[in-house]
Amino acid sequence: MKNNLKVERAIHNMTQADLAECIGVSRQTINAMEKNKYVPSTVLSLKIAKRFKKPVETIFFLEDDD
Amino acid sequence: MKNNLKVERAIHNMTQADLAECIGVSRQTINAMEKNKYVPSTVLSLKIAKRFKKPVETIFFLEDDD
DNA sequence: TCTTTACGTAAAGTTTGTTTTACTTTTGAG
């Protein structure tokens, strides 16, 4: 799975720490997500999508190997 | 978080086992999701949404305590 | 240059997702 987090943060002018605080996780969690270190839970992706006012599918994408 | 999985399965006339096989998890995983035993990963919710041809947000819902 | 802010990263530890096996209960068709 890939994601657009970095771009969305840029659009909304937020740091990793801002986003982390906003959705209630650690900054390292946001960083690890952006670097594709792991797949977040559905609660996290729903929260992030809600924060950015976009569907989950426009921020997180399945890849062939998923 | 809540979800509509049972309803969606009914609409598509699928058993838990059908859905499990289709997205590559065990039947117990589907069952546990329906019974709100845990929060699935974003890869799973994306796959399920794709299978049912609906946005993730129409199948999985944040609740106040999320 | 010194300091601050943002980002990257890593290790250890806790929590939670997911599988496997296996058994019970419910439901629907015949």
Add this chain to the structure above:
DNA sequence: CTCAAAAGTAAAACAAACTTTACGTAAAGA
């Protein structure tokens, strides 16, 4: 009613998410 399919459940084991602490680097401004 009876049998089979579907759903519910549970425990043990393993994998992955997530936290905390902590340190390194680069950029930008005073």
